[in-house]
Amino acid sequence: MVLDEADALMDESFVEPLEEILAHAPLAAGAPGPVGPGEARTQVVVVGATFPTGLSQTLGKFTDVGRFITLSTQSLHRLPPHVQQKFLRLKGRDKPPELLQLLKERPASGGAVLIFCNSASTVNWLGYILDDHKIKHLRLQGQMSAAARAGIFASFQKGDAPVLVCTDLASRGLDTSSVQLVVNYDFPDTLQDYLHRAGRVGRVGSKAPGAVVSFVTHRWDVDLVRKIETAARKRTGLPGMDSSINNPPPKGG
Template identity: 90%
Template sequence: SISGSLKKSVQEITRTILRVKYMEAHTQSLHRLPPHVQQKFVRLKGRDKLPELLQLLKERPSSGGAVLIFCNSASTVNWLGYILDDHRIKHLRLQGQMSAAARAGIFASFQKSDVSVLVCTDLASRGLDTSSVQLVVNYDFPDTLQDYLHRAGRVGRVGSKAPGAVVSFVTHRWDVDLVRKIETAARKRTGLPGMDSINKPSPNAG
């Protein structure tokens, strides 16, 4: 019937409008840096990254919350883990070469705060409840602005006791351009350049 078809059309249009509004409302802040989280960039040579990290870990107060240390590869996660073992710094490791069951166990252990330091790849930058995290260290600077944003989003979350901080080690010339863009976005409280289209609905969304 005409009334039935009209009713169906109205329902479809309403669903489309609601879906678009929902996505827009939730994506406006997705490509912005959290304003309450401190962003710190440390320019250093590659050989100085390890001493800098060890100093950061040893100087932090015992009540300083959890720490996420991001590396760009599984091999760096493993290597760094051996070094932390040598320095008797209790930690967990999380990287993509582990089985799904092993990763799930590490996620659970970290979220229960059994261990407060997690050395990881970008696997941990998405989907991990990190309300206890107060420090993110980019041991390896991320390859993209999007990766940086996801890592930075692990601190200062709802339920966190402190706003948190992100400390990034910058060692390569090609990282400096990304750093400038991040610093400008943080200072101006604007979205990161090139991120505006991420997750936004397409014009043909139906």
């Protein structure tokens, strides 16, 4: 059993079905019940760029998390050093014209662009603005059917449009090697989300290192930016993401 994008599985909409699936799987390490001589056991592989503490607690109900073997790279939770990170402090009303200028100044050979918004309504609203300015784009958000989302992303990969306006649905598990610019039109709510969005550029197979441009509007955005800038300058991991699947936090901690 492979649990991919582990931190996304801790979203409240997924936890209950995840626990139901785990309850029906005879997990290899510490699974309850008698083990017969021919009884097969399920191995579990947990994959993610970030590990949430809640995952250890969930898995601990069904197996011995202390027996998991952890494999990670030295760059875990670190921003890719070859990708430029740029932050623009703006008032909310200045975000649309700043985005339009950014898109119109990009050369045709500048690669594809991902524009991240924090809600489906903003994706749709921003799409209307791009339509008004004759900027060819596609939109991807969670209110669309799974089949529609798959078709839209396939069109984007084929190069049918150079710009994809999206929610965090597009920040994980998708091949975005053609993307050379990520724009955080809405600044993400967490450092984990920023790391996943920034990971859409500078990927293996990309023709250029790429860049991330973030619009910073709110006071709480600034707090996250300071942490990101410090981690980038010191070449350290982003704070608050050093949890291990083997060591769940103490209860009540």
